[in-house]
Amino acid sequence: MADAPGATIQLENLTKRYPGNPAPAVDCVNMDIKAGELVVFVGPSGCGKTTTMKMINRLIEPTSGRIRIDGEDVTGIDPVRLRRKIGYAIQASGLFPHMTVAQNISLVPRMTGWPKRRIAERVEEMLDLVGLDPGEFQGRYPRQLSGGQQQRVGVARALAADPPVLLMDEPFGAVDPITRDHLQDELIRLQHELHKTIVFVTHDFDEAIKLGDRIAVLRERSHIAQFDTPEAILTNPADDFVSGFVGAGAALKRLNLTRVRDVGVVDFPTATVDDPLQTIFDRLRRGTTNEVLLLDRHQRPYKWLRRGDLMRAEGSLARAGTLVHDTVTRDATLRDALEAVLIDNAGRVPVTGRRGRYEGVVDMETLMNSVHELLEEDRLDAVEHQHLLEEQRAQQVLEEQEGTTDAPEELA
Amino acid sequence: MSGVRPEAADPDALPGRDGAPGPPPRAAARPARRVTWRKLLLRPCFLLVLLLATWLWFRGAGLDSVARNSIADGNVWLRLRQHVVLTVVSTFFVLIIAIPLGILLTRRRLRPAAPAVVAVANVGQATPAIGLLALLVIWMGIGMQAALVGIVVYAVLPVLANTVAGLRAIDPTLVEAARGIGMSAAGVLRRVELPLAVPLILAGVRTALVLNVGTATLAYFGGGGGLGDLIASGITNQRMPVLVLGSVLTVALALLVDWLASLAELLLRPRGLEAS
Numbered sequence: 001m002a003d004a005p006g007a008t009i010q011l012e013n014l015t016k017r018y019p020g021n022p023a024p025a026v027d028c029v030n031m032d033i034k035a036g037e038l039v040v041f042v043g044p045s046g047c048g049k050t051t052t053m054k055m056i057n058r059l060i061e062p063t064s065g066r067i068r069i070d071g072e073d074v075t076g077i078d079p080v081r082l083r084r085k086i087g088y089a090i091q092a093s094g095l096f097p098h099m100t101v102a103q104n105i106s107l108v109p110r111m112t113g114w115p116k117r118r119i120a121e122r123v124e125e126m127l128d129l130v131g132l133d134p135g136e137f138q139g140r141y142p143r144q145l146s147g148g149q150q151q152r153v154g155v156a157r158a159l160a161a162d163p164p165v166l167l168m169d170e171p172f173g174a175v176d177p178i179t180r181d182h183l184q185d186e187l188i189r190l191q192h193e194l195h196k197t198i199v200f201v202t203h204d205f206d207e208a209i210k211l212g213d214r215i216a217v218l219r220e221r222s223h224i225a226q227f228d229t230p231e232a233i234l235t236n237p238a239d240d241f242v243s244g245f246v247g248a249g250a251a252l253k254r255l256n257l258t259r260v261r262d263v264g265v266v267d268f269p270t271a272t273v274d275d276p277l278q279t280i281f282d283r284l285r286r287g288t289t290n291e292v293l294l295l296d297r298h299q300r301p302y303k304w305l306r307r308g309d310l311m312r313a314e315g316s317l318a319r320a321g322t323l324v325h326d327t328v329t330r331d332a333t334l335r336d337a338l339e340a341v342l343i344d345n346a347g348r349v350p351v352t353g354r355r356g357r358y359e360g361v362v363d364m365e366t367l368m369n370s371v372h373e374l375l376e377e378d379r380l381d382a383v384e385h386q387h388l389l390e391e392q393r394a395q396q397v398l399e400e401q402e403g404t405t406d407a408p409e410e411l412a
Numbered sequence: 413m414s415g416v417r418p419e420a421a422d423p424d425a426l427p428g429r430d431g432a433p434g435p436p437p438r439a440a441a442r443p444a445r446r447v448t449w450r451k452l453l454l455r456p457c458f459l460l461v462l463l464l465a466t467w468l469w470f471r472g473a474g475l476d477s478v479a480r481n482s483i484a485d486g487n488v489w490l491r492l493r494q495h496v497v498l499t500v501v502s503t504f505f506v507l508i509i510a511i512p513l514g515i516l517l518t519r520r521r522l523r524p525a526a527p528a529v530v531a532v533a534n535v536g537q538a539t540p541a542i543g544l545l546a547l548l549v550i551w552m553g554i555g556m557q558a559a560l561v562g563i564v565v566y567a568v569l570p571v572l573a574n575t576v577a578g579l580r581a582i583d584p585t586l587v588e589a590a591r592g593i594g595m596s597a598a599g600v601l602r603r604v605e606l607p608l609a610v611p612l613i614l615a616g617v618r619t620a621l622v623l624n625v626g627t628a629t630l631a632y633f634g635g636g637g638g639l640g641d642l643i644a645s646g647i648t649n650q651r652m653p654v655l656v657l658g659s660v661l662t663v664a665l666a667l668l669v670d671w672l673a674s675l676a677e678l679l680l681r682p683r684g685l686e687a688s
């Protein structure tokens with residue numbers, strides 16, 4: 001079955017006032033979310049992230065304003081019908097303890113009247129999707145699962161009826177850092193397959209950077225401080241509030257967004273342990289770096305060999321040179337690569353492909369240059385983006401002014 | 413509030429109850445069941461022995477004509493049947509009054525009314541049962557009806573209080589999750605709230621049943637029959653064996669009913685809720 005791709009979401013002047021509190025918890029939020037986009041709401045505690053999100057599926061009724069999903073105004077429709085088309089996953093999974101994993105996952109399909117056969121298939125499909133073995137987990141009760149497994153089932157339940165929109169409120173907030181990392185990776189993989197429109201709430205900025213196609217940094221009353229790509233927010237925070245939230249080391253965080261494959265992997269003189277000593281000597285003398293990377297029999301990086309090393313070891317390859325500490329793959333982030341380079345006193349790190357085979361190296365210089373280029377590019381992008389926004393705003397203002405003369409009753 | 417026993421809702425949750433502290437959750441589900449089944453067998457055996465002993469003693473005791481009169485014409489059987497009917501019918505009414513009322517009182521709109529209603533139910537139970545019965549007989553006349561109403565009023569509280577407590581104890585984030593994935597209000601109640609409240613509600617029902625067996629002995633004063641009749645005639649005629657017979661039968665019935673209720677608790681309790 002082909003999964004339905006995402007829908008657009010528009011929030012128009014969305015406002016929520018809780019009874020007994022004159023100040024609104026969410027004040028006039030406007031936001032356009034594209035179909036298939038993963039948008040992260042991030043902001044300090046109590047700024048209204050959850051409230052804003054729950055207004056999208058109307059668990060909290062907006063005081064005023066409008067929500068459009070795929071263009072349809074859903075502010076007035078039956079909330080139960082609305083919610084069946086919006087997946088919902090929350091912290092600590094929200095699984096029902098008296099239902100098995102399969103029953104939990106099949107709830108929404110059952111409520112919407114899917115045929116039995118298809119529901120059973122769907123449960124297995126969903127468990128597969130979130131990386132749990134259907135045979136093993138279907139019949140278990142939630143309390144027989146670990147926190148991370150519960151969270152996976154929670155996501156599976158949210159996706160079961162194939163909703164175009166998925167709301168997630170700190171879904172990974174209650175698991176340990178390592179499991180959280182895994183779950184985030186899984187979500188990224190899932191999103192690559194499914195292209196849902198996802199609204200994800202967190203107060204962890206690093207999580208936001210890792211997951212978001214775009215990030216909405218919210219300040220008190222859900223005012224949008226900045227709504228942009230992670231790159232743009234890191235390199236060009238809109239104001240002090242955002243930079244405060246980005247925290248120290250924005251440039252370092254930027255390194256997390258780029259992969260080794262995106263920067264130059266360069267060749268390096270190599271030799272294998274099976275080469276005759278004379279060949280290795282020749283290469284050392286001919287090379288510009290006075291150094292070769294020695295590979296083992298399976299073409300895996302083994303040792304750094306400098307001129308003179310062989311001499312000192314009296315011609316014994318086994319004793320000469322220094323062992324390779326660390327390697328990275330093309331999928332590693334620049335941050336990982338930088339760390340490896342810094343640790344290795346050779347000032348470079350071998351890049352490996354399948355089965356750890358040598359493919360090239362990344363050195364300090366390449367890294368520095370790429371980072372500078374990236375930052376510069378980001379800066380230019382941001383400036384351009386800024387211009388674009390200003391133009392759009394000017395356009396809007398113009399249209400509104402024209403609108404007042406054409407249709408004054410709309411504003412009344 | 414003597415009749416309320418929320419603590420009975422989750423006997424397995426008491427720490428160290430089965431000696432070994434917390435076996436791993438995965439293994440816990442089945443063994444916990446088996447142990448309880450074995451415990452369940454004790455009660456009927458004990459009841460059999462009790463009834464047999466009473467019967468033997470009764471046969472050995474010399475009965476005069478007055479005593480014999482009290483138990484003639486299948487009177488014992490009749491009173492026992494009346495007693496069972498009183499208990500069953502009253503419990504039925506208690507359930508259909510207290511559970512829906514408890515549900516209503518936990519809905520958002522009626523939630524503020526809960527304390528007042530529970531207070532009224534409390535008055536029902538705090539009134540001495542016999543006084544209540546006397547009032548009802550004056551109002552409704554002699555017969556089984558007055559007795560039934562009295563028993564019901566007396567037993568509504570434990571079920572009502574436990575229903576309210578059971579529904580309130582549910583983690584609100586679960587209810588919100590249920591709404592969030594698109595359940596209607598009725599769906600949330602049926603699929604999530606009631607199943608999760610079942611253990612506490614059943615504990616209340618068990619209390620009410622036992623209470624009803626006891627209160628039904630008073631039905632005799634309003635002409636409602638039941639085992640109270642045997643006990644009373646034993647007392648007024650000063651015939652020890654008749655008195656003992658009536659009392660033992662009442663006790664045995666209460667124990668039996670309690671046993672059946674605990675059986676129901678075990679069977680109806682949603683799987684997956686057994687505490688580890």
Ligand SMILES: Nc1ncnc2c1ncn2[C@@H]1O[C@H](COP(=O)(O)OP(=O)(O)OP(=O)(O)O)[C@@H](O)[C@H]1O
Nearest residue numbers: 018019021025044045046047048049050051052203
């Ligand atoms: N039911 C409610 N009644 C009254 N005020 C509320 C209610 N729920 C939230 N608020 C208030 O609205 C504001 C926003 O709350 P919200 O839960 O949306 O914050 P949040 O950004 O999700 O915070 P957190 O990161 O701590 O989850 C807070 O000041 C909170 O006190």
Ligand SMILES: [Mg+2]
Nearest residue numbers: 049050051169
């Ligand atoms: Mg929140």
